[in-house]
Amino acid sequence: MKALYRSRRLSRWALLIFVAGSAYACEDFLAANPQGSLDEGTLANRHGVEGNLIATYRMLDHAGWGATGSAASNWVWGSVTSDDAHKGSEASDQPAITDIEMYVWGTGAAEDYLNDRWRHSFEAIVRANATIKLLNKVDSLYPDEISQADKDGIRGEALFLRAHYYFEAWRIFGSLPYLTEEDTTFYKSNVGVDVVGNILSDLDEAITLLAASSAARGESEATPRNGEVGRATAWTARAYKGKVQVYAEEYSAAVTTLENVRDNGPYDLEPNFYQVWSGFSEYQNGAETILAYQAHLGEPSGYNANYGEHLNFPHSGSPFGCCGFHQPTQNLVNFFAVDADGLPMALTDPAWNDREDNLDATASATMRLDPRLDWTVGRDGVPYKDWGHHEPSWIRSAAFGGPYSPKKNIFEDASAAAVHTGWCSSTHLSSMNMHIFRYADMLLLLAEAYVEEGRLEDARAIVNEIRARAGQAAQGCALPPDEGRATTLVTLYPQCAGDARIAVPLDDPSIAWADYEVGLYPAAGWDQSFATEAVRYERRLELAMEGERFFDLRRWRTAEQVLNDYIAAEQVRRPYLAASATFSARHALFPIPAIQIELSRLADLETGAQKDVLVQNPGW
Numbered sequence: 018m019k020a021l022y023r024s025r026r027l028s029r030w031a032l033l034i035f036v037a038g039s040a041y042a043c044e045d046f047l048a049a050n051p052q053g054s055l056d057e058g059t060l061a062n063r064h065g066v067e068g069n070l071i072a073t074y075r076m077l078d079h080a081g082w083g084a085t086g087s088a089a090s091n092w093v094w095g096s097v098t099s100d101d102a103h104k105g106s107e108a109s110d111q112p113a114i115t116d117i118e119m120y121v122w123g124t125g126a127a128e129d130y131l132n133d134r135w136r137h138s139f140e141a142i143v144r145a146n147a148t149i150k151l152l153n154k155v156d157s158l159y160p161d162e163i164s165q166a167d168k169d170g171i172r173g174e175a176l177f178l179r180a181h182y183y184f185e186a187w188r189i190f191g192s193l194p195y196l197t198e199e200d201t202t203f204y205k206s207n208v209g210v211d212v213v214g215n216i217l218s219d220l221d222e223a224i225t226l227l228a229a230s231s232a233a234r235g236e237s238e239a240t241p242r243n244g245e246v247g248r249a250t251a252w253t254a255r256a257y258k259g260k261v262q263v264y265a266e267e268y269s270a271a272v273t274t275l276e277n278v279r280d281n282g283p284y285d286l287e288p289n290f291y292q293v294w295s296g297f298s299e300y301q302n303g304a305e306t307i308l309a310y311q312a313h314l315g316e317p318s319g320y321n322a323n324y325g326e327h328l329n330f331p332h333s334g335s336p337f338g339c340c341g342f343h344q345p346t347q348n349l350v351n352f353f354a355v356d357a358d359g360l361p362m363a364l365t366d367p368a369w370n371d372r373e374d375n376l377d378a379t380a381s382a383t384m385r386l387d388p389r390l391d392w393t394v395g396r397d398g399v400p401y402k403d404w405g406h407h408e409p410s411w412i413r414s415a416a417f418g419g420p421y422s423p424k425k426n427i428f429e430d431a432s433a434a435a436v437h438t439g440w441c442s443s444t445h446l447s448s449m450n451m452h453i454f455r456y457a458d459m460l461l462l463l464a465e466a467y468v469e470e471g472r473l474e475d476a477r478a479i480v481n482e483i484r485a486r487a488g489q490a491a492q493g494c495a496l497p498p499d500e501g502r503a504t505t506l507v508t509l510y511p512q513c514a515g516d517a518r519i520a521v522p523l524d525d526p527s528i529a530w531a532d533y534e535v536g537l538y539p540a541a542g543w544d545q546s547f548a549t550e551a552v553r554y555e556r557r558l559e560l561a562m563e564g565e566r567f568f569d570l571r572r573w574r575t576a577e578q579v580l581n582d583y584i585a586a587e588q589v590r591r592p593y594l595a596a597s598a599t600f601s602a603r604h605a606l607f608p609i610p611a612i613q614i615e616l617s618r619l620a621d622l623e624t625g626a627q628k629d630v631l632v633q634n635p636g637w
Contacts, residue, residue: 061155063163069148070171073178076141077310079325086130087137088325089310089451091564092343094189099566100583105344105418119597122608132610138186145179149198166233170242173226177249180219187212188568191606204630213265220258227251239283246302247311252282256307256459263462268469275463284456289490290392291520296428296449309450319439322446326426330445334410337444341413345394345421347590348583350376353390359536361554374590375420378530388491388533393561395422399530403430403495403519405502425562431498457483461556468548476548480555481537488535493521603636
């Protein structure tokens with residue numbers, strides 16, 4: 018779906034939402050219609066409402082303005098801030114992300130990124146509210162213009178999106194003003210606001226409306242409106258509600274919600290892990306997709322493609338040519354080592370993180386590894402999907418960011434997913450969708466809730482289901498379509514001649530770069546403590562580099578210990594990390610951008626005293 022319409026009121030809201038610095042007293046000036054703009058009267062019809070809703074969906078990914086910190090994958094806030102990833106590239110490029118990685122969040126550079134993330138969140142929320150307001154206006158003026166089924170569907174989708182955008186902003190900033198379509202002022206306090214309660218209320222209403230819309234259309238609740246797979250359904254909202262409940266530590270309620278989705282909803286695991294992240298059209302919007310950014314090829318600048326990932330490709334010596342960001346850490350690579358039973362070494366071996374650098378194909382040829390490593394990380398000598406084998410020349414600055422490349426966001430050469438417009442047009446932007454919430458994530462949240470509720474065997478069954486799927490396929494030779502790269506690969510691995518298979522069985526004789534093994538957890542020893550760790554470790558293995566890790570560590574209240582231990586070890590490998598701040602209580606939330614607090618300032622009409630409407634998070 019593509020943004021087609023944007024109302025004059027929507028543009029005005031974006032200015033007022035603590036962004037442009039205009040005082041509320043300027044309302045009369047801002048009420049004048051800009052030349053060439055569309056006003057609500059022009060958009061007060063079905064097409065205008067639907068266009069506003071599509072513009073709201075558009076904000077699921079970086080929208081072509083501001084920092085890349087608004088990517089659908091949350092890679093800046095959820096991966097680079099964790100033990101999963103470095104900023105990567107080189108020191109002089111996007112240094113603001115280095116500050117974010119090192120927990121130095123009070124610098125001017127970090128402030129710019131935080132401000133762009135705040136602006137993006139509230140622009141998205143404003144669009145959702147504008148859609149509902151415009152729908153209400155059309156319903157009042159022309160009650161027969163839009164069918165009741167579509168009214169319910171539009172309102173339900175807009176409420177779901179508002180809940181999603183608030184949830185993402187809450188995970189980052191915590192303390193937020195909650196704006197609805199009924200607000201007439203944007204100067205609302207963030208003090209004492211039950212953000213999670215409001216999110217859950219929006220989701221409950223969205224579920225009711227989306228279910229009613231499906232019933233009125235005579236369709237299954239799993240069928241999105243207009244048959245457009247990117248739209249939210251009642252099941253999308255139910256699954257998302259369960260995620261929010263886990264974050265809110267409402268475990269009993271989360272079990273009820275998520276069991277319903279698992280047992281009665283339309284979702285399932287993909288047959289093998291490779292199919293989850295792929296540019297091939299047959300794997301897009303599969304059974305595992307709950308919510309994804311629907312990347313699109315048609316916009317000339319490429320902004321409707323997966324633009325939020327445009328920096329996250331191997332650099333100069335690679336087929337991609339730029340830019341080397343979002344590089345996996347040595348800590349993450351080491352985490353995929355398994356023991357003789359195919360279970361994570363990190364659970365039982367204190368030396369699991371001892372390898373210091375560059376686990377290339379030669380070093381790992383006889384090592385037991387979880388096959389998800391090579392669907393997640395580009396390693397030297399290992400085929401990189403079907404682009405040929407990863408090489409040292411693909412790294413921009415190994416001394417700075419390490420020797421590894423991201424891989425999940427990379428489309429296949431043979432997938433015909435390249436956009437061929439905009440930034441690095443032939444090799445970066447693509448129609449490959451970006452998962453925001455997928456079924457494996459949901460199942461592991463259910464497993465976590467089971468552990469908290471003492472249902473340990475139910476949790477073990479889920480973890481083993483996830484692990485069994487991980488054991489279905491490993492990275493194969495994937496002979497590249499490009500003749501030169503194919504020749505280079507076959508020179509290194511003669512057994513790969515003629516073998517274009519990207520995914521192969523774990524014991525396939527073509528594999529010469531690892532000994533892939535995935536074991537299942539036995540019942541013996543599966544007590545509360547072990548189950549807690551196993552579920553958490555499985556989330557890291559399954560969701561690595563997907564922007565979830567940092568938020569998991571914070572909600573488990575283990576971030577301080579895990580991340581300080583990580584920095585202590587990783588700074589030996591990446592010396593710049595020695596300048597990192599100690600992770601402490603104040604890092605429980607990112608700081609609210611200072612400019613937003615200043616813009617929220619109001620003067621008392623009687624005394625002239627100024628007061629900040631927004632209040633900064635503790636410690637900042």
